[in-house]
Amino acid sequence: KNQVEQSPQSLIILEGKNCTLQCNYTVSPFSNLRWYKQDTGRGPVSLTIMTFSENTKSNGRYTATLDADTKQSSLHITASQLSDSASYICVVSSNNRLAFGKGNQVVVIP
Amino acid sequence: DAGVIQSPRHEVTEMGQEVTLRCKPISGHNSLFWYRQTMMRGLELLIYFNNNVPIDDSGMPEDRFSAKMPNASFSTLKIQPSEPRDSAVYFCASSTTGGAMETQYFGPGTRLLVL
Numbered sequence: 001k002n003q004v005e006q007s008p009q010s011l012i013i014l015e016g017k018n019c020t021l022q023c024n025y026t027v028s029p030f031s032n033l034r035w036y037k038q039d040t041g042r043g044p045v046s047l048t049i050m051t052f053s054e055n056t057k058s059n060g061r062y063t064a065t066l067d068a069d070t071k072q073s074s075l076h077i078t079a080s081q082l083s084d085s086a087s088y089i090c091v092v093s094s095n096n097r098l099a100f101g102k103g104n105q106v107v108v109i110p
Numbered sequence: 111d112a113g114v115i116q117s118p119r120h121e122v123t124e125m126g127q128e129v130t131l132r133c134k135p136i137s138g139h140n141s142l143f144w145y146r147q148t149m150m151r152g153l154e155l156l157i158y159f160n161n162n163v164p165i166d167d168s169g170m171p172e173d174r175f176s177a178k179m180p181n182a183s184f185s186t187l188k189i190q191p192s193e194p195r196d197s198a199v200y201f202c203a204s205s206t207t208g209g210a211m212e213t214q215y216f217g218p219g220t221r222l223l224v225l
Contacts, residue, residue: 031210032210032211041218041219042216042218042219043114043201043203043216043217043218043219044153044201044216045216046213046214049211049213051211089152089153091153093210096210097166098155100152100153100154100155101152102151102152103152
Protein backbone atom coordinates (compact mmCIF):
# COMPACT_ATOMS: atom_id res chain seq x y z
CA LYS A 1 0.00 0.00 0.00
CA ASN A 2 1.27 3.42 -0.96
CA GLN A 3 2.30 5.47 2.04
CA VAL A 4 0.97 8.65 0.44
CA GLU A 5 -2.55 8.66 -0.98
CA GLN A 6 -3.94 11.59 -2.93
CA SER A 7 -7.52 12.33 -3.86
CA PRO A 8 -9.25 12.98 -6.08
CA GLN A 9 -7.15 11.31 -8.76
CA SER A 10 -8.38 13.87 -11.25
CA LEU A 11 -10.83 16.73 -11.43
CA ILE A 12 -12.10 19.30 -13.86
CA ILE A 13 -12.96 22.78 -12.64
CA LEU A 14 -14.20 25.97 -14.24
CA GLU A 15 -11.84 28.89 -14.51
CA GLY A 16 -12.24 31.20 -11.53
CA LYS A 17 -13.51 28.50 -9.18
CA ASN A 18 -11.71 27.15 -6.12
CA CYS A 19 -10.67 23.57 -5.51
CA THR A 20 -9.07 21.51 -2.77
CA LEU A 21 -6.75 18.54 -3.19
CA GLN A 22 -6.20 16.00 -0.44
CA CYS A 23 -3.13 14.09 0.69
CA ASN A 24 -3.22 11.41 3.40
CA TYR A 25 -0.04 9.74 4.54
CA THR A 26 1.07 6.96 6.86
CA VAL A 27 4.78 7.81 6.76
CA SER A 28 6.48 7.89 10.15
CA PRO A 29 8.43 9.55 11.61
CA PHE A 30 7.41 12.74 9.86
CA SER A 31 9.97 15.29 8.76
CA ASN A 32 8.21 17.55 6.26
CA LEU A 33 5.58 17.59 3.54
CA ARG A 34 5.96 19.27 0.20
CA TRP A 35 3.53 19.97 -2.62
CA TYR A 36 4.85 20.04 -6.17
CA LYS A 37 3.19 21.31 -9.33
CA GLN A 38 4.02 19.45 -12.52
CA ASP A 39 2.98 20.96 -15.83
CA THR A 40 2.53 18.59 -18.75
CA GLY A 41 5.88 17.71 -20.28
CA ARG A 42 7.91 19.34 -17.51
CA GLY A 43 9.55 18.41 -14.25
CA PRO A 44 7.89 19.06 -10.88
CA VAL A 45 8.29 22.47 -9.27
CA SER A 46 8.05 22.95 -5.51
CA LEU A 47 5.06 25.02 -4.31
CA THR A 48 5.20 24.74 -0.53
CA ILE A 49 6.97 22.87 2.23
CA MET A 50 5.70 22.41 5.78
CA THR A 51 7.29 20.98 8.89
CA PHE A 52 5.55 19.38 11.85
CA SER A 53 4.92 22.70 13.60
CA GLU A 54 3.38 24.46 10.60
CA ASN A 55 -0.29 24.02 9.78
CA THR A 56 -0.67 26.39 6.86
CA LYS A 57 1.50 27.93 4.20
CA SER A 58 0.64 30.02 1.18
CA ASN A 59 2.27 30.63 -2.17
CA GLY A 60 0.16 33.10 -4.12
CA ARG A 61 -3.19 31.51 -4.87
CA TYR A 62 -2.00 28.17 -3.45
CA THR A 63 -2.56 27.45 0.23
CA ALA A 64 -1.40 24.22 1.84
CA THR A 65 -2.57 22.96 5.21
CA LEU A 66 -1.15 20.24 7.40
CA ASP A 67 -2.69 18.28 10.27
CA ALA A 68 0.17 16.19 11.61
CA ASP A 69 -2.09 14.50 14.15
CA THR A 70 -4.40 13.04 11.52
CA LYS A 71 -1.60 12.85 8.92
CA GLN A 72 -3.53 14.84 6.37
CA SER A 73 -2.64 17.73 4.12
CA SER A 74 -4.61 19.72 1.61
CA LEU A 75 -3.76 22.09 -1.19
CA HIS A 76 -6.32 24.78 -1.92
CA ILE A 77 -6.30 26.62 -5.22
CA THR A 78 -8.14 29.94 -5.15
CA ALA A 79 -9.66 31.57 -8.23
CA SER A 80 -8.25 28.96 -10.57
CA GLN A 81 -6.61 29.97 -13.83
CA LEU A 82 -6.03 27.99 -17.00
CA SER A 83 -2.34 27.82 -16.06
CA ASP A 84 -3.26 25.84 -12.95
CA SER A 85 -3.95 22.83 -15.17
CA ALA A 86 -1.29 20.41 -13.99
CA SER A 87 -0.55 17.45 -11.75
CA TYR A 88 -0.06 18.25 -8.07
CA ILE A 89 2.16 15.83 -6.20
CA CYS A 90 2.35 15.41 -2.43
CA VAL A 91 5.73 14.28 -1.09
CA VAL A 92 6.40 13.33 2.53
CA SER A 93 9.92 13.19 3.95
CA SER A 94 10.88 10.78 6.69
CA ASN A 95 14.41 10.00 7.88
CA ASN A 96 15.79 11.59 4.71
CA ARG A 97 13.67 9.29 2.56
CA LEU A 98 10.87 10.55 0.34
CA ALA A 99 7.45 9.00 -0.18
CA PHE A 100 5.55 10.24 -3.23
CA GLY A 101 1.87 10.39 -3.95
CA LYS A 102 0.72 9.64 -7.48
CA GLY A 103 -0.63 13.14 -7.92
CA ASN A 104 -3.91 14.96 -8.42
CA GLN A 105 -4.55 15.78 -12.07
CA VAL A 106 -6.32 19.15 -12.34
CA VAL A 107 -7.82 20.47 -15.55
CA VAL A 108 -9.13 24.03 -15.58
CA ILE A 109 -11.57 24.81 -18.38
CA PRO A 110 -12.69 28.24 -19.56
CA ASP B 111 21.24 29.79 -14.57
CA ALA B 112 20.05 27.27 -17.15
CA GLY B 113 18.64 24.93 -14.53
CA VAL B 114 19.09 21.17 -14.63
CA ILE B 115 19.85 20.00 -18.15
CA GLN B 116 18.92 16.55 -19.39
CA SER B 117 19.58 14.84 -22.68
CA PRO B 118 18.19 13.44 -24.79
CA ARG B 119 14.66 14.80 -24.29
CA HIS B 120 13.18 11.84 -26.12
CA GLU B 121 14.55 8.38 -26.78
CA VAL B 122 12.98 5.53 -28.72
CA THR B 123 14.87 2.29 -28.79
CA GLU B 124 14.36 -1.41 -29.32
CA MET B 125 14.32 -3.98 -26.58
CA GLY B 126 17.81 -5.20 -25.76
CA GLN B 127 19.57 -2.00 -26.72
CA GLU B 128 21.66 0.06 -24.33
CA VAL B 129 20.24 3.42 -23.29
CA THR B 130 22.24 6.23 -21.70
CA LEU B 131 20.56 9.24 -20.14
CA ARG B 132 22.56 12.32 -19.23
CA CYS B 133 22.21 15.04 -16.66
CA LYS B 134 23.98 18.27 -15.83
CA PRO B 135 22.97 19.60 -12.39
CA ILE B 136 22.74 23.24 -11.42
CA SER B 137 26.19 24.67 -10.85
CA GLY B 138 27.08 24.68 -7.16
CA HIS B 139 24.61 21.95 -6.24
CA ASN B 140 26.24 19.02 -4.48
CA SER B 141 23.37 16.54 -4.57
CA LEU B 142 21.91 14.86 -7.62
CA PHE B 143 18.86 12.62 -7.86
CA TRP B 144 17.55 10.29 -10.57
CA TYR B 145 13.80 9.59 -10.68
CA ARG B 146 11.50 7.50 -12.84
CA GLN B 147 7.87 8.46 -13.43
CA THR B 148 5.09 6.27 -14.82
CA MET B 149 1.33 6.57 -14.76
CA MET B 150 1.03 3.41 -12.70
CA ARG B 151 3.67 4.09 -10.06
CA GLY B 152 4.10 7.86 -10.08
CA LEU B 153 7.50 9.28 -9.19
CA GLU B 154 10.10 6.89 -7.82
CA LEU B 155 13.56 7.78 -6.55
CA LEU B 156 16.14 5.54 -8.22
CA ILE B 157 19.42 6.79 -6.78
CA TYR B 158 20.99 9.91 -5.35
CA PHE B 159 24.52 11.21 -5.13
CA ASN B 160 26.12 13.58 -2.68
CA ASN B 161 29.45 15.11 -3.67
CA ASN B 162 29.60 12.64 -6.59
CA VAL B 163 29.27 9.62 -4.29
CA PRO B 164 26.21 7.34 -4.51
CA ILE B 165 24.44 7.53 -1.15
CA ASP B 166 21.28 5.50 -1.69
CA ASP B 167 20.68 3.26 -4.69
CA SER B 168 17.96 1.16 -3.10
CA GLY B 169 15.50 2.39 -5.70
CA MET B 170 17.44 1.05 -8.65
CA PRO B 171 15.14 -1.66 -10.00
CA GLU B 172 17.72 -4.27 -11.00
CA ASP B 173 21.21 -4.87 -12.27
CA ARG B 174 20.29 -3.63 -15.71
CA PHE B 175 20.32 -0.12 -14.28
CA SER B 176 23.51 1.69 -13.36
CA ALA B 177 24.34 5.32 -12.59
CA LYS B 178 27.59 7.23 -12.43
CA MET B 179 28.67 10.71 -11.47
CA PRO B 180 32.27 11.15 -12.62
CA ASN B 181 32.34 14.82 -11.64
CA ALA B 182 30.21 17.51 -10.06
CA SER B 183 28.70 18.64 -13.35
CA PHE B 184 27.72 15.39 -15.04
CA SER B 185 25.84 12.18 -14.34
CA THR B 186 24.59 9.29 -16.43
CA LEU B 187 21.89 6.69 -15.97
CA LYS B 188 22.39 3.61 -18.10
CA ILE B 189 20.00 0.78 -18.88
CA GLN B 190 21.51 -2.32 -20.45
CA PRO B 191 19.75 -4.24 -21.84
CA SER B 192 16.57 -2.17 -22.06
CA GLU B 193 13.12 -3.74 -21.81
CA PRO B 194 9.64 -2.42 -22.73
CA ARG B 195 8.74 -2.07 -19.03
CA ASP B 196 11.52 0.50 -18.70
CA SER B 197 9.43 2.91 -20.76
CA ALA B 198 8.90 5.96 -18.56
CA VAL B 199 9.95 9.55 -18.04
CA TYR B 200 13.30 9.80 -16.26
CA PHE B 201 13.97 12.96 -14.29
CA CYS B 202 17.19 14.28 -12.88
CA ALA B 203 17.06 16.76 -9.98
CA SER B 204 19.67 18.61 -7.96
CA SER B 205 19.83 20.44 -4.67
CA THR B 206 22.46 22.29 -2.69
CA THR B 207 23.31 19.64 -0.11
CA GLY B 208 20.49 17.09 -0.33
CA GLY B 209 19.00 17.95 3.05
CA ALA B 210 15.38 17.05 3.74
CA MET B 211 14.30 20.69 3.86
CA GLU B 212 16.02 21.66 0.65
CA THR B 213 14.19 22.23 -2.58
CA GLN B 214 15.09 19.87 -5.39
CA TYR B 215 15.15 21.42 -8.84
CA PHE B 216 14.02 19.06 -11.57
CA GLY B 217 15.15 18.89 -15.15
CA PRO B 218 12.68 18.60 -18.05
CA GLY B 219 12.98 14.81 -18.15
CA THR B 220 13.85 12.21 -20.77
CA ARG B 221 10.90 10.37 -22.28
CA LEU B 222 12.02 6.83 -22.97
CA LEU B 223 10.08 4.39 -25.11
CA VAL B 224 11.41 0.86 -25.44
CA LEU B 225 9.75 -1.11 -28.23
